[in-house]
Amino acid sequence: MNQIVAITMPKFGLSMTEGKIASWARPEGTKIAVGDEIADIETTKITNAYESPVAGVLRRHVAHEQEDLPVGALIAVVADPAVPDAEIDAFVERFRAEFATRAPEAEAAAPEPRTVEVHGRPMRYLELGAEHEERPIVLIHGFGGDLNNWLFVQPGLAERNRVIALDLPGHGGSGRQVGAGDLGTLSAAVAGLLDSIDVPKAHLVGHSLGAAVALRTALDRPAHVASVTLVCPAGLGTEIDEAFTQDFITASRRKQLEPVLAKLFVDAGLVSRDMMEDLLRFKRLDGAREALTAIQNANFAGGQREVLRGRLGELGDIPVQVIWGAEDRIIPPQQAEGLPAGVAVHVLPGAGHMPHMEKAADVSRLIQAFVARAM
Amino acid sequence: MSRKSFRQAINEALRQEMRRDPRVVIMGEDVAGGAGSPGEDDAWGGVLGVTKGLVGEFGRQRVLDTPLSESAYVGAAAGAAATGLRPVAELMFVDFIGVCFDQIFNQAAKFRYMFGGHAVTPMVVRTMYGAGFRAASQHSQCLYPIVTHIPGLKVVIPSSAYEAKGLLIQAIRDDDPVIFFENKVQYDQEEEVPDDPYTIPFGEANLTREGDDLTIVAFGRMVQVANEAADRLARDGISCNVVDPRTTSPLDTGTILDCVADTGRLVIVDEASPRCNMATDVSALVAQEAFDALKAPIRMVCPPHVPVPFAPNLEDLYVPNADRVEAAVRAVMRHQGR
Incomplete structure (x- = not known):
């Protein structure tokens, strides 16, 4: 050789x-x-x-x-x-x-995100790997995030699958009208987007709030969901660091935002100037603060409002896996304990609340393998 | 999101605020052009085309071509603001502000105080400043120190297209009179500017560069000059903060003092004439509040105390550039303490 x-x-x-x-x-x-x-x-x-x-x-x-x-x-x-x-x-x-x-x-040749009208409101998504026949993977970011949160994961997955990363209502390039802002509203928007871009059935991958949205989507329309991967999910317990979501909303300067974002990672050095600048620019947009506040109040005021743990059994034979950063300071990884026997749980050392950024290769591998088995 | 020029960013801010709020009107010399004459409609859109196209969407009732009398239409804007509209008056070149000092200094700036807090004056005066445009000494001054001197006014000097859009929308929504400075040399500079409306709060400085060795405070177009110098110096291992205060009134003294406390060295870059300008103001602030943090004397990079020259070679020498900023930073870094 x-x-x-x-x-x-x-x-x-x-x-x-x-x-x-x-x-x-x-x-x-x-x-x-x-x-x-x-x-x-x-x-x-x-x-x-x-x-x-x-x-x-x-x-x-x-x-x-x-x-x-x-x-x-x-x-x-x-x-x-x-x-x-x-x-x-x-x-x-x-x-x-x-x-x-x-x-x-x-x-x-760099692919660009696209925007479609869903229930009269714009929703933005980025599609990679459109040439693949396999069932698509849909990536749903968490509170305050956007489709770019998956930047280390999406291109790799797109080597074998069609992969769609979306912006939830109130986030990124999607419209900032969020209605009630609860899981029901957000998952209806996700379902509407998938219907309008011709995705009849998908592997859902959600992070944090997006994981609860994925789970709720699977419960509401199981026939459209092939598998569910929950990354540091909301929806499995009541405890959450509500100071994080509130401080995230109120921080208007880099100096205020930096300690808030540092909570997301084991290695606080990962919080870069550009990351903060992008978030501040988003938060300055008309309606952004109101949207985040509505979502925070609907989902996290006084602890997580909608706990779906008890409903996992309703998913029947839709496979579910959970990936959690062992050092998650926003939602405690202990919430992964005591789940039904069929749910595969992976707790990743050296990762906080953003394992898809901090341990992107491990998360990609877990998603890839899980999706391949669930095909 | 797309790349937009400084000019487009301002136009978009005006357009979006006029759509959002019917009380927003614009007025000034040829802000559309052609009013009351058989000539071409919307011929100018402002002398450098910043307001072009607005009359087509909003009509002559909201885009007002005024007589050549700053005293008259700036005064009209102050009165309109006090009685329910949100006017944006275009004072073509800030050099012309002298004839409406009374309207701005004694009327608009004072209404809130003279009427015991019962009156607001949501007026914006957009105006061009700065040298480098080959426009000679009566169309090239900075003059923001003069309005910064007056309590009751807010003074905004955006450093880029992104900043300009967010700060102008903030200015239009603000209930106090705002003097908004646009550097005419920057109108064609492009960068990424969101399509949607957004606001940047007043009195919050932006750090466009972060470093440990020295703090550069720069205003308006000089922020770019400071960034260029800081990038060059970084290659030689000298790392600088660059502070863009965004607004001179209110002034984010906290960020300036924090940065000086961190670095112990200060250079201020101000295109305004060197006596009683923003550089002297910031120097006084730091000398009074952070003297013990200083490891070296403060340096100011300003033009000489002369009218802006018309001869192109002299004008180019007049405006502070990155070479001068770099030299000032190196001089401060070389200073040997007591």
Whole structure:
């Protein structure tokens, strides 16, 4: 096997155009397997562990730590130890020369979110992997989030499935009219969106409030749901850090928002300037605060208002899995205890309330495997 | 969301507020153009086309071409505001403000006080400022320090298209008279601006860069100049905060003082003439409130105390640029303490 394989700067989410290696996790000369963490990659939004897409020997760190590189640029070379250094040098040179000429095309092809009218209100969604025949996966973000929360998960899942990430009413690019703002209203909006974009049956993946919405959607129209993955879900117990949702609504400056967002992660360093700036810009929009307040009051005032734990049995043979960050400070992972025997529970160490950002590779793998079994 | 110019951002803010609230009217010299003449309707849309297209949607009852008399229409705006409308008057160049000092300083700014808190004056005066437009000394001044000096006025100096839209909507919804400064050199600058209406609160500074070594406070267009300097300096390992106060009245003194406490060094970039400008004001604030935090003397980067030159080469020398900011930062960093 004298093949030389290029490892390139990955694209995390829609807006990423460049990134840098924060630090290499494996030195040159290490034998690596598919899925081994080889580097921490930093974007203006977030830092994420990058896992090797290939197996072999990590022969060369082409990117220097802290060097800004465009998406698709060569960052490392994997090859058999038998391949001479000179051949690797030549490969690097050739790759760089070709990359310099083709870089602009890659940018033009980036998929854009779309907006459809659902019950007279705009709902925004981003579809990837539309070419796949398999039943689609639908990703539903949590309170205060948007479809970009899935940036580390959606592209990977889209290699095998059609994957639709949506903005709940009151969030992201969807309309900021939320009606009652309770689970019934939100899940009706999700159902309306799926009907209008021709998704008769889907694997639902929800995070936090979005997980409760997914669960409620499955209970309300089980014939349309193939499986349910609940990530740090609301809806399984009454306890929630209500100070978080309230402080999230009132924080109007980065300084106020930073400690609030830090609660979401084990590693507070993941809260970046851009993440805060994006959220502040959303919160400044007319109607955003009112929408968030209505949703907070309908779902979390005085603790979680609608607990669906006792209704899991009604789902019949729709498979359910639960993924929780072991150090979740917003909704305690103890709520994953005592669920019906059929519910698979995965508690991920080193993750807080955002495991799909903090442990994105683990979450992707769990969703991928679960969905494949439930096909 | 799409890229919009500073000009489009202002136009969109006006349009959305006029749709939302029928009390919002705009008035000024040729804000549409062609009123009362056989000439082309909406020929101008303001001298640089910022209000173009509004008369088509809202009509002549709400988009008022006025006589060439700032005294008259700024006074009319103050009266209209006190009696129930929410006028946005366009004072073409801020250099012309002298003839309506009384209307702004003695009337609009004072109504709330003189009427014992029973009157509000929700008036916005949009006006162009700044050099670099080859428009000579009577069309290039900054003059925001003069209005900042007057209690009862709010003073806004947006630094970019995103900032301009959110701050203008906030200004229109505010119940006090607001003087809103637009740098004419920035009208064609583009960035991402949300399609939906949004507001940016007054008195909340924005940190456009974050660093540990030195704080740069800059106003309006000078924020970009400061950012450019900060980015260059960062490559040499000097990391700067850049503070964009957004509004000079109210002024977010808390953020400025916090940043100085963190960095111990301060450079202020102000395109206004150097005597009694925002740079001297912020210097005085920091000297009085944060003297013990300072590791080096404060430096001000301002133009010289001369009228804005008409000769292009001299005008280019006049306006503070990133080179001058960078040099000032390096000088402060070199300072040896006692």
